[in-house]
Amino acid sequence: MIEFRDVSKVYDHNGNELRAVDHVTLKVDKGEIFGVIGFSGAGKSTLVRMVNQLEKPTEGNILVEGEDLTKLSKPEVRRVRKRIGMIFQHFNLLESKTVRHNVGFPLALVGTPKRVIQKRVTEILEFVGLEDKADQYPEELSGGQKQRVGIARALATSPDILLCDEATSALDPETTKSILQLLKRVRDEYNLTILMITHEMNVIKEVCDKVAVMEKGAVIEQGTIFELFSNPQHQTTQNFIRSVIESDIPASILRGIEKRGAGRHIYRVTFVNETAGEPILSQVSKRFDVDVNVLFGQITELQGIPFGHLVVEIQGEDKEIVKAIDHIQSAVTVQEVYSHAG
Structure with missing residues (x-):
């Protein structure tokens, strides 16, 4: 479904080379919730933004359902983007628009008929449990409700892939749990593939099937949740796991x-x-x-x-x-x- 083949992203910073992503090779299978975890500056946000081509790789290839995004024209990239939804850390809602208009905005951008938009928005808001908030504004919502609007907006165009950029880091633990359960429902009921980046191991533990650990732009370890939790090889992975399962002898x-x-x-x-x-x-x-x-x-x-x-x-x-x-x-x-x- 999503494949990174020896992908790198290099920036020029005051004449110096800054390698944000360093020769990453990953494969995310259809229907998986795949987590990428790392501390701030590890390169995970840059990595996920290359899937929808908000960032262009300097080296390597990125494939979505077999199509190499690095070889597509701009119109072809726009076509692929329609199949990719994205959820942001700070919601990115239009504050002057109601919940209904926020969710329908991606459909309106591509000229979808109003009748179709209204039907789709009603369906999605019911799915995320916000049908009674349709005419409210973002400032009237809690953080968890705002993120549910963000999820609904990402689902509006019926994507195949959902990208989550620190989608729960601005939420309290109880709200985080409810959002993660919602994302599992999204995967199961809409048969989506979810690529999730986070710095919270508890998020990985709760919902992911597989995980890759990043450090300084590189993937230092990857595997199933059981493989990494039962036998972590790298010190950084061990530190992340200790944050949710304490194993050191006092x-x-x-x-x-x-x-x-x-x-x-x-x-x-x-x-x-x-x-x-x-x-x-x-x-x-x-x-x-x-x-x-x-x-x-x-x-x-x-x-x-x-x-x-x-x-x-x-x-x-x-x-x-x-x-x-x-x-x-x-x-x-x-x-x-x-x-x-x-």
């Missing part, structure tokens, strides 16, 4: 372990899906001559599937610990994160 706990002396081994046990409800650690204590002490942990959901980890201390003779770990690894992922053998 210093106070480590000090306590060291005080108790040798023979202490700490492991991170990762649970996915059905294993999250299995009494695996309890079984280990009964079958082997070891003591298992749960230090801390967390279980959450990724795409509706339980996912979590526990950090545990296992005490006992080395041979018994090896047996216990082998047993645990037959069902879940285990990683030693600390050892104090004396």
Whole structure:
């Protein structure tokens, strides 16, 4: 559906080369919600703006449904843009126009008959839950309602692709959650492909199927949500994941372990899906001559599937610990994160 092939964007800044996007290769499949996450200045906004050609790549190719945008004429680019909707961080609404006129504005621009506009606007406002706000002005709406108007406007032209540029960063957590649920409905009911950029890992966790992590213009890691959450390779990815799932061993706990002396081994046990409800650690204590002490942990959901980890201390003779770990690894992922053998 959307494919970036070795794409770069270079600006001239006071005679110096500024590489905002650096040789990015990504593929977003049809019907996916694909997230691109990075800190400010990572290049993610520039990347998403190249999909609708608001920015032109310096190098590389960008394909939308097989069409290479870098090789299209201006009229052909305008044709492709009609299939792409965009949602902005600060809503970008026309303050002097009602909700109804804001939503219908993209249709009016291309000369759609008023009767058709009225019908489409009514349908979309009902979908986003704002049918009773049609004749109000943006200043009369909450932030969440304004973003729903923005979503409705993006859907007005019946696009195939929806681009979200930090669509929830100006909203409070509860409103963010409702907007993300709405975007999932949009994907499911309208069969859209959504490319979403954000600096909030919680947004990625809630709605995305796949994610790419950007830093200094480059993609440093990408994969499914499960792949990145269960085995993040890059330090930046690990930092993002810690913002929603804490996995570091608190210093106070480590000090306590060291005080108790040798023979202490700490492991991170990762649970996915059905294993999250299995009494695996309890079984280990009964079958082997070891003591298992749960230090801390967390279980959450990724795409509706339980996912979590526990950090545990296992005490006992080395041979018994090896047996216990082998047993645990037959069902879940285990990683030693600390050892104090004396």
